[in-house]
Amino acid sequence: MLNSIGIPGLIIILVIILIMFGPSKLPKLGRSIGESMKNFKDSTKDIMSDEEDEKKDQKL
Known part of the structure; x- marks a missing residue:
């Protein structure tokens, strides 16, 4: 999912934030x-x- 955003998209998101x-x-x-x-x-x-x-206790 993050691969499709790219650097320009991240910059825009950071500016909006x-x-x-x-x-x-x-x-x-x-x-x-x-x-x-x-x-x-x-x-x-x-x-x-x-x-x-719990798994260890069940095995014993």
């Missing part, structure tokens, strides 16, 4: 998106480890 949020809000926006992605990764790791533990 800059216009919508302004330069002062972009660091806060980026930080919150990064924290959300980190929390999502941690949650999925916890779920995967719980499932693996």
Whole structure:
């Protein structure tokens, strides 16, 4: 999907985001998106480890 956008499309998207949020809000926006992605990764790791533990317990 990202291959079809290309560099010009990404530049247009970034300009629109800059216009919508302004330069002062972009660091806060980026930080919150990064924290959300980190929390999502941690949650999925916890779920995967719980499932693996359950599978090990069922085999015993």
